Amino acid sequence: xxxxxxxxxxxxxxxxxxxxxxxxxxxxxxxxxxxxxxxxxxxxxxxxxxxxxxxxxxxxxxxxxxxxxxxxxxxxxxxxxxxxxxxxxxxxxxxxxxxxxxxxxxxxxxxxxxxxxxxxxxxxxxxxxxxxxxxxxxxxxxxxxxxxxxxxxxxxxxxxxxxxxxxxxxxxxxxxxxxxxxxxxxxxxxxxxxxxxxxxxxxxxxxxxxxxxxxxxxxxxxxxxxxxxxxxxxxxxxxxxxxxxxxxxxxxxxxxxxxxxxxxxxxxxxxxxxxxxxxxxxxxxxxxxxxxxxxxxxxxxxxxxxxxxxxxxxxxxxxxxxxxxxxxxxxxxxxxxxxxxxxxxxxxxxxxxxxxxxxxxxxxxxxxxxxxxxxxxxxxxxxxxxxxxxxxxxxxxxxxxxxxxxxxxxxxxxxxxxxxxxxxxxxxxxxxxxxxxxxxxxxxxxxxxxxxxxxxxxxxxxx
Numbered sequence: 001x002x003x004x005x006x007x008x009x010x011x012x013x014x015x016x017x018x019x020x021x022x023x024x025x026x027x028x029x030x031x032x033x034x035x036x037x038x039x040x041x042x043x044x045x046x047x048x049x050x051x052x053x054x055x056x057x058x059x060x061x062x063x064x065x066x067x068x069x070x071x072x073x074x075x076x077x078x079x080x081x082x083x084x085x086x087x088x089x090x091x092x093x094x095x096x097x098x099x100x101x102x103x104x105x106x107x108x109x110x111x112x113x114x115x116x117x118x119x120x121x122x123x124x125x126x127x128x129x130x131x132x133x134x135x136x137x138x139x140x141x142x143x144x145x146x147x148x149x150x151x152x153x154x155x156x157x158x159x160x161x162x163x164x165x166x167x168x169x170x171x172x173x174x175x176x177x178x179x180x181x182x183x184x185x186x187x188x189x190x191x192x193x194x195x196x197x198x199x200x201x202x203x204x205x206x207x208x209x210x211x212x213x214x215x216x217x218x219x220x221x222x223x224x225x226x227x228x229x230x231x232x233x234x235x236x237x238x239x240x241x242x243x244x245x246x247x248x249x250x251x252x253x254x255x256x257x258x259x260x261x262x263x264x265x266x267x268x269x270x271x272x273x274x275x276x277x278x279x280x281x282x283x284x285x286x287x288x289x290x291x292x293x294x295x296x297x298x299x300x301x302x303x304x305x306x307x308x309x310x311x312x313x314x315x316x317x318x319x320x321x322x323x324x325x326x327x328x329x330x331x332x333x334x335x336x337x338x339x340x341x342x343x344x345x346x347x348x349x350x351x352x353x354x355x356x357x358x359x360x361x362x363x364x365x366x367x368x369x370x371x372x373x374x375x376x377x378x379x380x381x382x383x384x385x386x387x388x389x390x391x392x393x394x395x396x397x398x399x400x401x402x403x404x405x406x407x408x409x410x411x412x413x414x415x416x417x418x419x420x421x422x423x424x425x426x427x428x429x430x431x432x433x434x435x436x437x438x439x440x441x442x443x444x445x446x447x448x449x450x451x452x453x454x455x456x457x458x459x460x461x462x463x
Contacts, residue, residue: 015043015080022076023047024095025085026066027056029162030108030176033151034083035059036163037115046076048094070094079103083111086179087401109181112151116171116185122148122300123185125175125216126193126229127209128346129293132285133193135321136297138164138172143314144306148172154340157319157326175216177209178202182216189303190220191227191296192238196345210234227299229292244299248292255299257291265357267291271298278308285320286327286337287353294318325353328454334461335361335441338454342370342447344381351388354443361441366430366453368395368446369413372405376412383416389443391421393430398448427453435460 015021021038025031026047032055039045045064049056056066067074070093082098082105090096098105124134131153138150139158147168153176155162175182175190179202195213196206203209210233217238220226226240230253235245247253260269263282269291271278283294294315301311320326329336335358341350347367354363367386369375375382375397386392394410410424425433434442434457444450444457 015041017042018044019080020044020046020076020078021081021083022079023083024092025049025088026059027053028085028087029055029153030151030174031083031085032059033163034108034111035064036161039064040165048074072097081106083108089401107181109179109184112173113184116173119169119171120188121186122170122172122189123175123182123187124191124193125177125182125213126191127177127196128343129193129289130174132290132293132321132324133191133296134172134174136294136318137300139318140297140301140306140311140314141170141172143317144310146304146306154324155322157322158317177212180212183212183219185219187220187224189225189227189300190217190240191300192217192232193229193293193296194345195232196343214238225303227296246292246295246299248288248295255295257295260291262357271295273302276302278311281312282316283318284316285318285325286357287325287349288356289349289353290325323451325350329458329461333440336458336461337443338451339443339445340447341445344378344385347382347385347445348388350443350445351385354441358441362390362439364391364393364439364442365389366393366395366442366444366450368448368450369397369410370447371400372397372402372408376405376408379412379416382413386413387417387419389419392417392419393433394424395427395430395446395450396424398446400448431456431460
């Protein structure tokens, strides 16, 4: 069944209370948001995932049934529609069963396309930064009572969820470039935060990644608005009726800042456009890159004509996104920061941001590389970014959906780093190291399962 057929069938589809939606890979951050969407519509949501995680547990707590075994006994034969993530292998027994028996089997991106068919859509894209910006935009709209339905790629700390709904016919959605999913969306407002080389297992080359973002800009509706980070490669090829650029430090951008200062560990600044200014914006989320992210979010709010004071109030109470420059511990003796950074540009922004707040402290970074292919493709760039820290500890590569690639290990990065203070440790050895050294400023980064170490590390630092 082709994607166009999937779209046609979903477009003419209606879900009734009690209808069964089966989701393969339900524990993924994007899939779990869709699970909550269908659950809110009183569908019976059932799913599969490989392992139990905090996300799957939270779904089970609200009444969603999840299986962790891939076998015929786990198949739900009454499914009205089957939704799967492209990260699921084609050999998955359940997926094969549904395809062989002519069920309506659709990708997560097909469902997002269907949901956003008749809504006002704010779509945030970028190889990094999109989760934070999406959460910021959705939070401003919710906190200001403008209202939106939100599909986030992370857990918003203010609400402890990655999905919420609203009576207002506005959808805020993270537009994911993986598998070219974002090309199924039709934005009224679009943001492009970055378009660096990533997911080369899908695209093959950096040029093809950029081509996809150029195409995404063409998806913006004829009366729509495109907001882009200033200085993007091929910016002259990005198209929309209204285009605005933003930057933290380049005054050639349409929207920028001035009077930046750090006050009690938080940022305070003015946001400036040729036609308007918002003074004394306070952001409690660390990282200079997050100032840039909030400029993009403010640009959306101003385009929607939300009042300045409401925008400032929303930003001042924004608590961030889980695993995005998240303070796990912050006291006089220790600071522990957790971040999802898994791309060289993200690591560079993370390290720069931490050093801007703690310029006098030695920065120890624990990094878990994510995917063998990404590590291989961007090894030099990873080594350059990681070398910006004062001390590096690498964990073994987290494979996710991939099989090992010969010669691609964490040692590949270690050998390329110019930093002298560097080593590779297994998880248990890391805990021993933390206990022996008690670093005052510790940052843990990666998109794998490094977050499972946060609580034990926090406990060690607290003793």
